[in-house]
Amino acid sequence: MLLWAALVGLSFPAVGVMSELPPLSLTALRFLIACMGLWWLARCSPDFLPDGRALPLYALMGLCLAGFFGAMFWAAHHATALSMATLFVTVPLLAFLLGAGFGVERLSWRLPAILALGAAGALGLAIAESMGQGGRLRFGIGEAVFFLGCLSTALYPVLSKWGLATGRLPASAAVRTFWSLGLGALLVGLAGLVVEPVARLATMTGRDLLLLIYLGLFSSALTFWLLQRATAVLTPGAVTAYSYLVPFVSMLLLFVRDPGRIDWAWLPGSLLVIVAIALLMRRGRAAG
Template sequence: MNPVNFTQANLGMLLWAALIAASFFAAAQVSRAIDPVLLTALRLLFSALLFVPLLWSRGLSSMTLAALAAHGALGLLLALYFGSLFEALRHTSAVNTGTLYTLVPLLTLLFEGWLLPGDSRRRRLLPMLTAAAGALLLILKGGAPDQLPSWYAMGVYGLGCLAMAAYPPLSQRFKAGSLQGRSPAAMTFWNMLFGSLFLFVACLASGGWRSASLLTGNDLLWLLYLAMFATLATFWLLHRAIGVIAPSTVISYVYLSTLFLTLFHWLWLGQAPHPGELLGVLLVALGMLGLVRSSRPKAITA
């Protein structure tokens, strides 16, 4: 696959942010009686299987033990993130987890400095902080300020956020080594396959697999939609952009998902914007603009 240029990668990440925002509404259509870890394992597995015909038609590339280990490590990071999220949501609100997630791009910037060479990280810190502050204003509008989050939940989810923060720079590090030349489709397939296997093991250990009997045809259709658009497409776009855009900027596009969700509530649900939301939208827009302008690498690689 030919590498995309800087503009194409950023346009793809705009689509990524929109798909992530839309996934929240689609996920709400799936029955809540089903174990969420099982649902995520099925989403990742369905998404991986959808790539099989494409990879088969192009010929399966050779797989070394080092490449399998790299995919296993990246899949484990995905499983750790989703597992920690669902465990945290048993003890705290989505507002609290969403607030903590705003730290992920900043943590990614730290991992980027450790795993990848380069000297442009300081130029991205201020715009990233600006976008994070804006996202916090948008997320916290629905929070209860007098309700303290569970320290256990925040600790568990904090570990998951570390796993997600390490995913983009570690992926780029592997693509320069044991996964060199691996296409975005192959990266997405193997990482999701390993991630789903780890989550299925977690379901077996917790007993969550028993809720599979509650799956209906409607649930499976929504899972298929989520697998195609909210998982497969977004991770393909993510791997398409990694290496063209700085990893910390790639993951910062999650701030635009928060902005898109807010715009949806204004434009389609008819909710009047609050002054804090208007300031949040402005900060996210300015911060992301600064991030994109400061993230063009000196040497673009596939």
């Protein structure tokens, strides 16, 4: 999950520099590239072909993925970076609450306390970044769309954990990732054909294509394969809590690009995030 957080953190700058292309169609292409990368690994599993109970669940999981990435592509041009980073902090708590509703989350005070600590740290990092950019918090249509995307991505590990617990999904993380991404690509691609000017994809530049391939292979295929592996042994709230490291990764990238912008304002948030992740890992070892 530490590797997952690093890859997700690297995906936000990549999305931000892409041209403003149709988000649903772009997401469908990203998922298809991810499926091509996962094909051999998933095909080797004896549980590769889904049965009648798994197929509807894969479709729902695919919609969750499509909802988040479609919202992220669209909101990247309609919301501030600070607002998106702040809203992303809600994902672990949303996953915890949804997981409790599905009966796959352990109800105790420790995990919510760790989630609150990590959320405070991640928010502190987001505010520290905005101080150097003159950014400010706001909530408009872009932020509303991105929050729906956050709700979608919080539901994804919950559905996966529930599917594993009820025997509807196979043990192979590659198979679960392949089919959820594949059906997500199909559904969001059909929606894109209906509501978007798909012809605008022809304006995609060579840089856009390279970034899309990177996002498909590393920020979709690899990250969701890692997420599926972690979901088998962790609860949804614990899995998504590692997203608090995403702004920490952004801070490290900023330090590499522009060391002069890092000051003491980054310290409180960084310490809170590090403490929260350490407590989360200690909790996981104790549970194991």
